[in-house]
Amino acid sequence: MKPFRDKRRDSRSHQPAKGGAEQPRGTGTKPDDRSVPKPTPRVLSLRDGALPVEHLPLILEVAPNADYALLDSGAGQKLEQYGPYRIVRPEGQAIWQKALPAKDWDRADAIFTGDTDEEGIGRWRFPRTPLGETWPMKHDGIDYLGRFTSFRHVGVFPEQASHWDHMAGLIAAAKRPVKVLNLFGYTGLASLVAARAGAEVTHVDASKKAIGWARENQEMAGLSQKPIRWIVDDAMKFAEREERRGSRYDIVLFDPPAYGRGPKGEVWQLFEDLPDLTDLCRSILTPKPIAVVLTAYSIRASFFAIHALMRDTFAGMGGTVESGELIIREKSAGRALSTSLFSRWVA
Numbered sequence: 001m002k003p004f005r006d007k008r009r010d011s012r013s014h015q016p017a018k019g020g021a022e023q024p025r026g027t028g029t030k031p032d033d034r035s036v037p038k039p040t041p042r043v044l045s046l047r048d049g050a051l052p053v054e055h056l057p058l059i060l061e062v063a064p065n066a067d068y069a070l071l072d073s074g075a076g077q078k079l080e081q082y083g084p085y086r087i088v089r090p091e092g093q094a095i096w097q098k099a100l101p102a103k104d105w106d107r108a109d110a111i112f113t114g115d116t117d118e119e120g121i122g123r124w125r126f127p128r129t130p131l132g133e134t135w136p137m138k139h140d141g142i143d144y145l146g147r148f149t150s151f152r153h154v155g156v157f158p159e160q161a162s163h164w165d166h167m168a169g170l171i172a173a174a175k176r177p178v179k180v181l182n183l184f185g186y187t188g189l190a191s192l193v194a195a196r197a198g199a200e201v202t203h204v205d206a207s208k209k210a211i212g213w214a215r216e217n218q219e220m221a222g223l224s225q226k227p228i229r230w231i232v233d234d235a236m237k238f239a240e241r242e243e244r245r246g247s248r249y250d251i252v253l254f255d256p257p258a259y260g261r262g263p264k265g266e267v268w269q270l271f272e273d274l275p276d277l278t279d280l281c282r283s284i285l286t287p288k289p290i291a292v293v294l295t296a297y298s299i300r301a302s303f304f305a306i307h308a309l310m311r312d313t314f315a316g317m318g319g320t321v322e323s324g325e326l327i328i329r330e331k332s333a334g335r336a337l338s339t340s341l342f343s344r345w346v347a
């Protein structure tokens with residue numbers, strides 16, 4: 001089946017990284033002759049046992065806060081506050097009108113223009129004063145760096161905070177050593193939150209550059225002494241290897257893009273590969289697992305699709321599968337901006 005890129009959910013389309021560099025969206029995202037052969041697909045069959053209890057729809061919301069706020073949106077754009085800066089970026093879903101007057105938007109510190117082929121900061125305009133590539137940010141007391149990237153991303157996906165808080169609660173409540181695997185981990189915020197909560201973390205991303213940024217964030221957060229393994233690898237290959245080696249985790253997070261590439265050109269296509277990876281995530285759980293959290297974005301699908309996949313995959317495990325959307329609540333007029341779909345199994 002050929003995956004379809006849904007522009008409405010395109011806010012996080014993101015390519016890793018051949019050899020660690022980000023690639024502009026829309027180029028090099030599809031398989032080509034550089035593709036490495038796919039490993040033999042897993043043989044999937046229906047799992048035995050009762051389906052987990054289901055809870056849906058569950059809408060997890062990030063409200064405006066001191067570290068981050070969606071100030072306003074409309075006319076295909078969003079105005080956000082990231083720490084000290086006001087940032088304007090395109091937002092395809094904002095088909096409504098802006099609620100704040102032009103003077104509020106005109107006070108932006110950075111605007112994503114995307115109007116050059118240049119890598120990095122060249123695709124941003126700074127109307128007030130020229131800014132550097134990074135700036136200090138905080139999440140719930142964790143210091144890290146925001147950054148202007150060529151993909152209009154800023155080094156963090158604030159909507160993920162709903163998952164971070166939930167996961168930190170589960171880690172604390174476990175009152176035992178907890179091992180977390182963060183696949184497609186990007187700049188590492190989830191890994192830092194998990195490590196601060198007391199977990200031993202393995203963080204995997206195909207992009208060398210993203211792993212470099214994640215390490216910088218670890219230092220910035222003052223969490224260098226916390227046990228985090230930073231690994232540049234293809235998520236699927238890594239999970240397969242862990243299965244073979246018998247490495248096991250209590251919590252698995254996976255936040256795959258619609259299309260992606262491993263460091264050796266391995267092709268990731270969500271609609272083809274997600275069932276195998278979800279199955280792998282189940283098989284690398286410890287005997288007393290805590291949770292498996294899947295987020296999906298930039299795809300034409302409903303959360304019912306990933307809900308059914310997760311529920312079938314976790315049959316016989318007890319627990320609950322809860323699914324829905326991650327949204328960000330706008331400060332100006334209270335409208336909800338949907339960013340992604342999620343489904344999570346919780347023991």
Ligand SMILES: C[S@@+](CC[C@H](N)C(=O)[O-])C[C@H]1O[C@@H](n2cnc3c(N)ncnc32)[C@H](O)[C@@H]1O
Binds near residue numbers: 183186205207261268
């Ligand atoms: C949008 S980011 C995930 C965001 C992250 N979970 C967070 O909350 O910050 C998607 C990540 O997947 C990585 N990626 C893409 N294809 C991959 C692959 N085949 N294996 C491992 N990582 C991959 C990209 O480098 C990128 O960092």
